[in-house]
Amino acid sequence: MSQRNEVTGQPRPRLIPLPEEQWDARTRELLAVTPHDAGNRIPNIFTTLVRHPDLYERFLPFGGQLLLRGRLPEELRELLILRTAWNTGARYEWGRHLPLARAAGLTDADIDRITEDPETPGWTGLQRHLIRAADELNREATMSDATWEALADHFGDAELIEITMLVGQYHMVAFFLNATGVELDPGFDIPRS
Incomplete structure (x- = not known):
């Protein structure tokens, strides 16, 4: 059974978001075009998924097509x-x-x-x-x-x-x-x- 976060009660992450001090030039470039939250914060989904930069690079356009440019109302x-x-x-x-x-x-x-x-x-x-x-x-x-x-x-x-x-x-x-x-x-x- 996974450990739980004492504050949220949710399971602790198996992968943590990649800390900024570990970002290389490619990671910085990939995350620069990512949607940011208030305070210029990058959502955890992106800073975790970017641990696989090749997959991340191909995932973002597809997800963006469905979320931002899709045909459904x-x-x-x-x-x-x-x-x-x-x-x-x-x-x-x-x-x-x-x-x-x-x-x-x-x-x-x-x-x-x-x-x-x-x-x-x-x-x-x-x-x-x-x-x-x-x-x-x-x-x-x-x-x-x-x-x-x-x-x-x-x-x-x-x-x-x-x-x-x-x-x-x-x-x-x-x-x-x-x-x-x-x-x-x-x-x-x-x-x-």
């Missing part, structure tokens, strides 16, 4: 990301995306509902289908015909591809975050469950 993108974080138990992913979800228009009631069954009252039909898609992709690594067809009534081919890639990418990120124990950054704390 922000609200739907964040709904899928939060459901994926919930399905995988990715505390870091959940905590980092809560502010983005709220900024995209998800309400606190929507966010609470993300942790419940897709049939919970309050969802629109489209939101319900997206929750089902995230759940099915998480469980079976595919979508049922019924879910695919329901989404195809709302989206074109590119958006359907993006839905699967978005859930898959955030599933992969959850594997990394959970396995390495990346700690949630200051200012993004969420209540202990």
